[in-house]
Amino acid sequence: MFDITTIIEAAIALIGVIITAIVIPFIKSKTTVAQQQQINGWVKIAVAAAEQIYVGSGRGVEKKAHVLAFLKNKGVTLDVESVDAMIESAVYELTHGVIEIGAAAVAVGQDG
Numbered sequence: 001m002f003d004i005t006t007i008i009e010a011a012i013a014l015i016g017v018i019i020t021a022i023v024i025p026f027i028k029s030k031t032t033v034a035q036q037q038q039i040n041g042w043v044k045i046a047v048a049a050a051e052q053i054y055v056g057s058g059r060g061v062e063k064k065a066h067v068l069a070f071l072k073n074k075g076v077t078l079d080v081e082s083v084d085a086m087i088e089s090a091v092y093e094l095t096h097g098v099i100e101i102g103a104a105a106v107a108v109g110q111d112g
Contacts (some may be wrong), residue, residue: 016092019085020089023086024085043067043087043089044093051063053066
């Protein structure tokens with residue numbers, strides 16, 4: 001049997017690089033620094049909450065719907081591709097220990 005774990009990890013890393021190199025600069029060109037920080041904070045909080053509410057694999061659709069509803073409630077109005085990229089980035093950071101659930105809440109709490 002062929003183990004595809006390393007291929008999946010490489011694909012996730014590649015997605016992270018693409019998000020960092022293309023999507024984030026595009027969003028930065030359309031928003032102020034304060035808006036960027038707030039949006040990134042809300043995305044991270046929403047992703048962390050969805051991960052805790054909808055435990056287990058195979059629930060990605062529910063998790064994404066929760067995140068999108070949360071962002072809409074907060075007034076985040078970006079195009080779908082940008083929001084998807086930010087969600088993927090936050091999920092990557094959360095699953096790889098780059099951010100912690102409490103850290104996301106503190107970051108947004110400090111900005112307002």
